[in-house]
């Protein structure tokens with residue numbers, strides 16, 4: 001590896017002001033106002049960022065890739081690097097160069113009639129939303145809980161929003177990709193010069209290649225088509241609360257059935273008492289006082305304390321938030337159907353609020369008062385404000401397996417995963433994204449930095465337990481990519497053999513994001529054997 005020669009070449013390509021020889025500056029502003037690269041919540045294994053390079057055109061990306069090949073310098077790609085809970089902008093391999101695409105922030109097109117946009121990797125959800133608002137377009141986009149991330153980066157990670165288009169990867173349509181040899185590829189109908197249906201029809205002619213570039217290290221995505229929804233005429237937000245922990249199963253079973261029947265179109269977001277208590281402690285000093293030293297998440301909060309706060313505040317065990325979108329006439333009927341179904345769930349309390357557009361017009365996202373989570377597609381950074389990367393801050397790390405949708409499996413897993421988490425003196429925070437046929441079941445482990453040594457153990461214990469149940473994560477932190485990939489066991493690891501073969505074939509020098517999702521060149525894989533902690 002000839003790093004110095006690569007950096008000199010990079011300076012000639014992007015300008016010296018867009019090369020950070022030290023990773024302490026140059027990243028888009030993040031937690032605590034920091035512009036440093038890296039993981040704001042680093043665990044014990046070293047994943048320090050190396051120097052960073054910031055192209056702003058596709059041609060510059062291609063030139064950087066050619067230089068990386070020439071000097072055998074691997075680069076870790078990020079769009080905005082706000083992958084908090086999963087590693088931020090830090091690489092799997094300690095000191096890898098960061099290829100930061102945040103300067104490529106052009107919105108190439110927004111099409112109101114067909115409800116899609118084509119964006120570059122640096123475009124944030126907030127930027128896209130503000131542009132739609134500025135142009136007064138009748139569109140509602142889907143955004144994650146924190147809006148400062150990249151539409152492209154989040155979608156490539158199979159990130160999740162809260163509107164009808166919440167499964168972002170399912171709404172991606174067409175990509176432009178710089179390949180590991182510097183070639184430039186378009187997928188889907190983008191194979192045709194000036195295609196008119198590139199962002200409309202995702203199929204293409206021949207094999208679908210888009211999937212190869214999700215959660216992978218096979219290319220650098222430089223443009224993406226993303227589809228969303230026309231603004232509705234009316235919007236009804238619904239909250240269902242149930243009193244007991246074991247009510248989780250009927251609550252989820254009912255919700256996923258409503259989704260499969262297309263009565264509810266956005267994925268209900270499900271959270272429990274702990275989330276409500278954290279919110280209450282931030283607002284109410286009395287509650288913070290009752291939590292006392294436990295409020296800093298250095299240790300597991302005792303059950304009797306949780307019960308005490310819950311009974312003071314009258315908290316339900318679970319809350320599920322979702323919405324209805326569409327014409328006012330349909331909303332009234334759908335709402336009745338939802339209420340009728342939840343009458344069958346013991347103790348369920350349903351509350352709702354409807355917003356109607358002026359007749360003859362469509363509702364604007366901003367005309368809906370903010371939801372707890374952005375079901376109307378208004379991005380914010382409110383949910384990140386509780387966190388700080390400082391040594392006395394609140395950190396977090398996600399464990400995110402995919403489960404079946406009946407609710408029974410979720411409850412079974414929840415009880416086990418909660419026990420494992422608490423046995424490690426940590427707290428289980430439920431962040432369940434309920435889809436029609438699966439549940440992304442996130443254990444949002446929040447912790448005081450003094451507890452970080454326990455994170456590896458708890459993650460590995462959770463992984464082992466999920467393995468027994470036959471579940472795998474949808475996404476994981478950079479520290480656990482190899483361990484998670486090792487659970488792809490079908491046919492003695494056929495998936496891993498195939499991804500390695502592909503990597504060796506298209507990226508023989510291993511210059512793109514080594515180790516991403518446990519994908520390595522065969523030589524690097526051998527070198528790493530023995531480096532894994534468990």
Ligand SMILES: Cc1cc2nc3c(=O)[nH]c(=O)nc-3n(C[C@H](O)[C@H](O)[C@H](O)COP(=O)(O)OP(=O)(O)OC[C@H]3O[C@@H](n4cnc5c(N)ncnc54)[C@H](O)[C@@H]3O)c2cc1C
Pocket residue numbers: 077078079080081082083084085088089101121143144145146148149150151152153154156157158159160161216219220221222383384387396513516
């Ligand atoms: C409090 C909190 C709430 C959160 N809520 C949500 C939520 O609701 N939904 C959700 O999905 N996430 C959520 N997250 C996780 C995370 O913050 C978001 O997913 C965020 O959007 C990811 O960062 P990013 O968009 O900047 O992507 P990046 O960090 O830029 O990219 C993520 C990864 O994708 C790959 N990648 C990125 N760009 C490219 C490219 N151009 N070509 C090839 N590969 C690329 C890289 O491997 C990179 O590491 C939350 C985090 C926190 C702390």
